[in-house]
Amino acid sequence: MRCLSPRATGLPALLSMLLLLAPPTLRAQPLDFLHWWTAGSEAQTLAELRRTALAAGVRWQESPVAGAGNANTLLKTRFLSGNPPALAQLDKAVSVWGEVVPLADLSGVAEAQRWGQVLPPEIARELRFRGKVAAVPINVHRLNTLWSNRALLQRHGLAVPRSWDEFFAVADKLQAAGVLPLAIGGSAGQKFSVFANVVLGQGGADFFQRALVQRDAALIGGPQMLGMLRDFKRIKRYTDAGQAGRDWSVATALVIQGRAAMQFTGDWANGEFQKAGLSAGRDFECSPAPGHGGEGSAGLHYFEFDRILFFQPANAKQADEQRRLAAALMQREASTRFARLKGGIPVRSDAELGGFNACARQSSADFRSGTRVLALGAQLPEASYGAIRDVVSAFWASDKMTAEQAQARLIKAARVVD
Amino acid sequence: MTTTTSALRRYLDRPELLLLPSLAIGLLFFYGFMLWTGWLSMTRSSLLPSNEFVGLLQYQRLFLDERWLHALGNLLRFAGLFVAIPLLLGLALAILLDQKLRAEGALRLIYLHPMALSLIVTGTVWRWLLDPELGLAQGVRQLGFASFRLDWLADEEMALYTLVIAAVWQITGFVMAVFLAGLRAVDDAVLQAARLDGASGFTLYRRIVLPTLGPSLFSALLVLLPAAIKSFDLVVALTDGGPGQSSELPALYMFQMAFERSRLGLGAASSMVMLMMVLAIAIPYAYARGRKGRGHDA
């Protein structure tokens, strides 16, 4: 906690008096889990989590807050007010929190359960801060899926596009036939995943890492990126004005009802198709985004994963409970159950896939044998990712910004570090 | 009349001391915390407050950020309309309602009720109504105007005006009520006298009634101006600053940087700039009123 409380030096006198008055309040005893799993399938996941915790003999408490933004604000104020939870849902790199607050050390559990062997290295690495394991993964979400309405494509004699050239050809034909080629939601995240799909599909995983993660100015400012920006913007032509403020699930509904042909979004859409009674391969298709492989070869797998961050325990008893909970969550069966409830695929590479549909199985196969790329948001500091995402969504929204201008702004955004 | 006030003061034993607790607390909670924010704006604070001093770096970043500059420009456009339209529309409605109508009570309630709804609800419902595909536009198309479009929410130039539509909807009833009160407060004898002099209709309002509405105008501004600068909930619920960042306002920028993007120092710098802007409005304003106050009503 020492690193948190601002030192009195330099602070206004009145305030520093206040700040020095009392010690931080003691942490509540049960394991308190701060999360934003409040709706639908998330609530089911939470119930399963609760059962698992209680079965592991842990004293359990929940602090639900809907919306990642609200939850993160609350988490911050709880640390500042000396009343931090023991666990929290995490949507950023472990290091973001690790730099400012003390975390738990679950390395013992990880070693005993051989997490290093059962988890892909990209995930195992993201659980650590300064060599110590501090987080537990729940499930993996694939982000680079192209969902399409099979009947609609077939009616126009079209197949699911496998490359970006094919995509544009298909989209042009659909549009000429009066069909909305692409359904999209209103959030900045929806646009960014289209951008990521273009960069990954045209430049490959290596280009993506060097240009966007390491933020190589030569690549960001290069001709290849300019072409990608142009293509990204070209995709907007195939979308409709109704996208403003539209929920991703409403966009999915457009594909389900045949009012739009395709959608780029994460594998949470899988549940929507299934709920509507559609079956994968017959009514709808889930394929890697154009240029992302699949069809014979293993596809590129652009993913993020849900995880729970463990903060420094208040006492030995709590530390013991944290370890027991972590071990229970990573049990093979439990871990698989979470993925089935939450959507997506299991994190463990030895998970049984009974009860998962074709889309999830395909995703899992690509995840195990294909190229894995962790979501940009989980790889970059929030400030940098936010700045890049701002440019992408502003470029998408604007009728005036040229690709060259967008590129210049992207170069600037890539320099933002904190 | 200043003399009466001080005479009154002499009678009662220094009641201004009663203000002290409020003053002390207010000073700490408003201005103490402001100072703290000022300090933060000169540190490298990111996720949580830090004490690494960086001078004016955050201000430099702030004014190099197109998003912030754009948000400031938006505030000017938004605030201008958000103050002007309710004032004009509210006055017009008040004058129309003042014509001794039978339905006045019901109409007044209809105009006033949006004040009861939170800006979150206001923003959400207008987002649905202005939705290019589902909302009013669809209704008009179903009426037979097949090519009708209302794409403001998706248009970077127009999105800001959807905020104006919703905000005007929410606040105009209040402004109307304030003006209506002002109109009703005009002395009937004065009106009668003016009528005898041959003034009627428009002239009556322009010459006699409007000049007395100064206090109503002030009351309305006291609600409108802070609401314009503080606008946050409405933006979040209606456009979320979009499309892109085209309808963003400073309060949203501040909140996003400070709380959602782990750029606390930058967020603090933006709140300090907002404070400066408010001071730039408040001080001349209070000075003018202070002079007026000493002249007339104290």
Add this chain to the structure above:
Amino acid sequence: MMLKRSLIYALLALFALYFALPLAFMLLNSLKSSAELRDGAFLAWPRAPELSAWRAAWDALGGSFVNSLLLAVPVVTLSSLLAALNGFILCKFRFRGSELVFIGLLVALFLPIKVYLLPLAISLAKLGLGKSLGVLIAIHVIYSLPLALFFRNHYLGFPDELLRAARIDGAGFWALFLRIVLPLSKPVFVVVVILQFTTIWNEYLFGLVFTEADGRPITAALAQLGATGEGGVRDYNVEMAAALLAALPTLAVYLLAGKHFTRGLVAGAVKG
């Protein structure tokens, strides 16, 4: 003359439509099923009106309804009484620096309270104050101090002679304030109470941060309903019902006090 009156009625009716439309829209859509809404039937009449959304909304928000009342009623009472007292002193007992206090309040009125969130969290912790309803009430009363401006403006219109006369009758400060000033402040109270009740009832960020999960006010709970990120599915009908449910008390206040609102304003709240 008839023509002119019909024109006035037509104009007013047109605006009544603009003002009434959103509420009607919410009400209609709260009676639909979520499947119907996901099909995009926002504008249509409900196919088969049902109350399931209202039931779901009540399940989600019912508990926080009482919390909100327990918060709003004390805050509104305390803050408006305090504002009346401060406004009175500020207006009628000019002292060295009273202009500065006026500016200070004016500036405070303009700043979003979100700015104070983090320092507030730290200070409360250092004071050893946890989250509780009492703390939240105190915070809201403090940040409502600028309300004194509304009373100050009202009192500017008070004739000093009245106060002096009372003084000659031997009334002390408190007698003066309680027996003369407060009863004459009824109009401003109506205005301030309505404005303040709406504000406090609708505030959600502080309600979220400074309460425990089961003590959250209704708007914090309401914001929860709408805020699902990537991956969550929204039930628009429940959101509409919940929004209406959360707005019922403030709507009721307007319905009951709306008449007094204008009357209050007429009686002098706008003087100044």
